[in-house]
Amino acid sequence: MDINIGTLAGQTIAMIVFVWFCMKYIWPPILTAIEERQEKIAEGLAAAESGQEKLVEAEAEAESIIAEAKRQASTILDQANARANEIVADGKNDGVKERERQLTAAKAEIEQETNRAREELRGQVSAIAIAGAQKILEREIDDASHQDILGKLAKQL
Numbered sequence: 001m002d003i004n005i006g007t008l009a010g011q012t013i014a015m016i017v018f019v020w021f022c023m024k025y026i027w028p029p030i031l032t033a034i035e036e037r038q039e040k041i042a043e044g045l046a047a048a049e050s051g052q053e054k055l056v057e058a059e060a061e062a063e064s065i066i067a068e069a070k071r072q073a074s075t076i077l078d079q080a081n082a083r084a085n086e087i088v089a090d091g092k093n094d095g096v097k098e099r100e101r102q103l104t105a106a107k108a109e110i111e112q113e114t115n116r117a118r119e120e121l122r123g124q125v126s127a128i129a130i131a132g133a134q135k136i137l138e139r140e141i142d143d144a145s146h147q148d149i150l151g152k153l154a155k156q157l
Helices: 005-138 143-156
Strands: none
Touching: 005 143
């Protein structure tokens, strides 16, 4: 092939037509596709950045929720311990009251038994005194026999 002005002019015209055709029909869709892809990438980066910010916020919120839960758990434990101490104190008070009630009942029972024993003893003393008086009256009263009977009576008491 010979290079001359005609072939150079023909190739230049063909090249100009080819560049014009590419710029008119091929280049705009390629640029549109590139711009769309850049927008999607920018949106993706923005979404990633937004997601990162939300993650930081969520972690902060999770930490605050955990701190609140720990505080509530501590409060509940303190209340439970206070209630347990209160129940123990109530139990002690009830035990003391029951002991005092039982002591009072036992003292009352002892008092009743003492009174019953005194009454029985009085009855026996009365019977002995009457028996002694009968014996004294049955015998003749002289000082020696009287002293003897009173001595025996004192021994029986």
